[in-house]
Amino acid sequence: MAVTLTEAAAARVQHFLQNRGKGIGLRLGVKTSGCSGMAYVIEFVDDLNQDDKVFEDHGVKLIVDAKSLLYIDGTELDFVKEGLNEGFQFNNPNVSDECGCGESFHV
Amino acid sequence: MALLQISEPGQTQAPHQRRIAVGIDLGTTNSLVASVRSGEANVLTDQDGQAILPSVVRYHSDSVEVGQSALLAAEQDPENTIISAKRFMGRALDDVLKTYPELPYQFAGDSKELARINTVQGAKSAIEISAEILKSLKQRAEHVLVDEVQGAVITVPAYFDDAQRQSTKDAARLAGLNVLRLLNEPTAAAIAYGLDSGSEGQIAVFDLGGGTFDISILRLEKGVFEVLSTGGDSALGGDDFDQVIIDWLKTQHLLPATLSPRLRRVVKEKAKLAKETLSSNEHTHIVIELDDGTQVSAELDKTTYESLIEPLVKRTLIACRRALKDAELKADEIKEVVLVGGSTRVPLVRQRVSEFFDKQPLSSIDPDKVVAIGASIQADILIGNKPDSDMVLLDVIPLSLGLETMGGLCEKIISRNTTIPVAKAQEFTTFKDGQSAMAIHVVQGEREMVQDCRSLARFELHDIPPMAAGAAHIRVTFQVDADGLLSVTAMEKSTGVQSSIQVKPSYGLEEDEILTMLKASVEHAEVDVQARRLAEQRVEAERIIESLGNALAQDKNLLQEAEFNKLAGELEKLAQLAKQDDADAIKQQIEAIDAASQDFAAARMDHSIRKALQGQQVDEI
Numbered sequence: 001m002a003v004t005l006t007e008a009a010a011a012r013v014q015h016f017l018q019n020r021g022k023g024i025g026l027r028l029g030v031k032t033s034g035c036s037g038m039a040y041v042i043e044f045v046d047d048l049n050q051d052d053k054v055f056e057d058h059g060v061k062l063i064v065d066a067k068s069l070l071y072i073d074g075t076e077l078d079f080v081k082e083g084l085n086e087g088f089q090f091n092n093p094n095v096s097d098e099c100g101c102g103e104s105f106h107v
Numbered sequence: 108m109a110l111l112q113i114s115e116p117g118q119t120q121a122p123h124q125r126r127i128a129v130g131i132d133l134g135t136t137n138s139l140v141a142s143v144r145s146g147e148a149n150v151l152t153d154q155d156g157q158a159i160l161p162s163v164v165r166y167h168s169d170s171v172e173v174g175q176s177a178l179l180a181a182e183q184d185p186e187n188t189i190i191s192a193k194r195f196m197g198r199a200l201d202d203v204l205k206t207y208p209e210l211p212y213q214f215a216g217d218s219k220e221l222a223r224i225n226t227v228q229g230a231k232s233a234i235e236i237s238a239e240i241l242k243s244l245k246q247r248a249e250h251v252l253v254d255e256v257q258g259a260v261i262t263v264p265a266y267f268d269d270a271q272r273q274s275t276k277d278a279a280r281l282a283g284l285n286v287l288r289l290l291n292e293p294t295a296a297a298i299a300y301g302l303d304s305g306s307e308g309q310i311a312v313f314d315l316g317g318g319t320f321d322i323s324i325l326r327l328e329k330g331v332f333e334v335l336s337t338g339g340d341s342a343l344g345g346d347d348f349d350q351v352i353i354d355w356l357k358t359q360h361l362l363p364a365t366l367s368p369r370l371r372r373v374v375k376e377k378a379k380l381a382k383e384t385l386s387s388n389e390h391t392h393i394v395i396e397l398d399d400g401t402q403v404s405a406e407l408d409k410t411t412y413e414s415l416i417e418p419l420v421k422r423t424l425i426a427c428r429r430a431l432k433d434a435e436l437k438a439d440e441i442k443e444v445v446l447v448g449g450s451t452r453v454p455l456v457r458q459r460v461s462e463f464f465d466k467q468p469l470s471s472i473d474p475d476k477v478v479a480i481g482a483s484i485q486a487d488i489l490i491g492n493k494p495d496s497d498m499v500l501l502d503v504i505p506l507s508l509g510l511e512t513m514g515g516l517c518e519k520i521i522s523r524n525t526t527i528p529v530a531k532a533q534e535f536t537t538f539k540d541g542q543s544a545m546a547i548h549v550v551q552g553e554r555e556m557v558q559d560c561r562s563l564a565r566f567e568l569h570d571i572p573p574m575a576a577g578a579a580h581i582r583v584t585f586q587v588d589a590d591g592l593l594s595v596t597a598m599e600k601s602t603g604v605q606s607s608i609q610v611k612p613s614y615g616l617e618e619d620e621i622l623t624m625l626k627a628s629v630e631h632a633e634v635d636v637q638a639r640r641l642a643e644q645r646v647e648a649e650r651i652i653e654s655l656g657n658a659l660a661q662d663k664n665l666l667q668e669a670e671f672n673k674l675a676g677e678l679e680k681l682a683q684l685a686k687q688d689d690a691d692a693i694k695q696q697i698e699a700i701d702a703a704s705q706d707f708a709a710a711r712m713d714h715s716i717r718k719a720l721q722g723q724q725v726d727e728i
Contacts, residue, residue: 012145013113015147016113016145016146016147019146019147020146020147026113027116031119039119039121040111041114041119042111042112042113042114042119043113043114043115043116043117043118043119044113044114044115044116044146045116046116047116080110082110082253084151084152084154084250084251085110085251085252085253086110087109087110087111087112087144087145088110088111088112088113088145089110089111090111
């Protein structure tokens with residue numbers, strides 16, 4: 001079981017962590033909410049929780065709690081520019097259905 | 108697929124509920140918008156990659172044009188193209204005409220009313236014009252962030268008065284923006300450099316923009332920026348540096364004495380380019396095509412250029428000196444100098460500023476963007492993306508503010524959940540005869556006793572003229588400004604002597620702490636009521652012991668020894684009761700003494716009247 005990230009995403013995460021001045025890595029996860037069941041969590045991490053799993057890719061620590069990992073195993077995090085907007089995107093193979101806006105999903 | 112941004116730990120928002128906030132630098136010449144994404148503040152650009160939006164609005168009969176394209180049309184359509192409307196914000200027409208006698212606009216309405224400009228779309232106020240600029244920036248932000256903007260922090264000059272600030276808020280409302288707060292421009296620049304979390308001290312913000320120069324001296328104390336002084340020159344900026352080069356070209360006999368509109372624009376652009384080139388090069392080559400198609404060229408070196416602009420730079424330093432003097436500071440008492448405005452890129456400006464303050468100014472953030480960036484950082488906090496932050500900046504007062512009265516009671520002046528800004532006053536009086544000073548203890552909290560509240564500040568009012576207890580009128584005013592800053596002023600009304608203090612009630616106050624304090628006030632409501640009753644009775648007891656005690660000492664001869672001993676005994680009993688915790692017992696004893704001393708009081712009254720009348724003729728009365 002693992003999660004990964006693209007080189008572009010790794011460069012941005014490292015930049016944001018450096019800019020923030022603290023933090024050990026990036027938390028990826030899910031929480032139940034939103035218009036279609038689940039929503040992604042993407043947060044800076046200062047402290048690890050007990051059930052956290054840590055993956056390292058392109059020099060970035062990706063931290064996922066055990067429960068979330070069931071839903072996002074195999075996910076590749078990407079950093080995307082769309083016109084003037086830019087941000088992170090989960091390429092999650094477990095997703096069967098998304099809401100129109102893509103902010104929440106079903107497995 | 109929506110693109111996601113990194114949140115602070117535990118701050119991920121549900122989809123469609125993300126808290127998007129922007130910072131807006133609504134400038135006289137240029138405006139910008141910035142936002143914090145993934146913890147990083149950046150200015151947002153338009154489709155062409157431009158961050159700067161010229162603060163220019165052009166009215167067409169059925170549409171409005173904002174920014175660069177409007178600026179380009181200024182010459183052909185001067186009446187409908189409004190430049191630098193910020194100068195008219197909150198200003199009456201006669202005031203505007205007095206300050207700027209040579210404006211190309213046709214003004215409408217009464218001279219005492221807010222200035223309005225006649226355009227093809229009717230009379231427009233500075234508020235409406237600014238609203239167009241804000242609308243344009245809001246659209247840009249929503250386009251870039253692909254989400255609705257929920258709130259904005261808008262910056263204003265430190266010297267803006269209430270009317271100008273209110274006008275700015277009105278403009279934002281017209282533009283459909285929710286103003287989280289107005290922020291002083293120099294404060295925003297200081298926040299961008301993170302100075303708000305740094306050590307306390309004085310900060311100078313040197314802001315040389317396109318057309319205006321502002322110097323502000325701030326003091327950071329307990330997490331609050333206070334503006335100590337402001338100064339500057341409303342007609343000094345980058346445009347003057349360009350003009351210096353144009354004038355030089357004229358002295359070189361390269362240009363005709365009067366320039367056609369086209370040539371004027373070309374020369375202005377070339378001069379600006381030359382100025383920018385000389386910021387990083389030793390010399391520049393200027394080529395200009397005249398109206399008849401012939402080309403003229405000139406070589407301008409840095410040394411010559413710097414000698415030309417030296418007088419302009421000197422003017423900024425004179426304003427700095429004055430601002431320091433107003434703040435009663437010396438240059439070496441300034442801890443940090445922040446550079447704002449595009450013209451601070453000119454090397455000579457930097458050099459002179461660093462010589463003047465004898466320290467390297469902060470300049471790592473783009474000086475055109477630093478104000479917007481600071482505003483966006485503040486907006487991100489205010490919209491609630493950073494709960495861990497020690498800044499609890501709420502628009503309502505989270506806990507009641509009050510002061511300590513006799514007996515350790517807390518008298519609340521401004522109750523909690525009052526929206527700010529707010530000012531409330533209450534009158535207090537002296538407790539003892541001839542009392543010449545009063546200690547004011549400012550507290551925060553919901554409990555009845557001061558010991559259960561949070562102490563904010565203490566100060567004293569001196570030079571109260573000698574009066575009988577209760578005769579002095581001391582007006583205590585609590586004022587909380589839009590930034591949550593509390594000023595408490597105490598004034599003795601007959602003489603006008605006053606004393607005041609400023610504190611930030613939310614400083615160092617965590618949200619948890621507020622909740623704990625609120626919970627405690629509910630849980631202890633019953634106990635608190637009892638405590639208040641007891642404290643009140645004790646104060647009353649003390650007052651009677653004081654006044655009756657004095658009377659007994661003065662007019663002992665009016666009483667039989669038995670009567671005197673009885674009253675003295677009752678007073679002693681009261682003093683004992685006041686040390687215990689039974690409010691009812693104290694109350695009963697006070698009533699008993701009241702009854703027992705009535706004859707004595709009457710005897711004193713007779714005595715003093717007799718004394719006053721003694722030795723006087725009947726017809727004198």
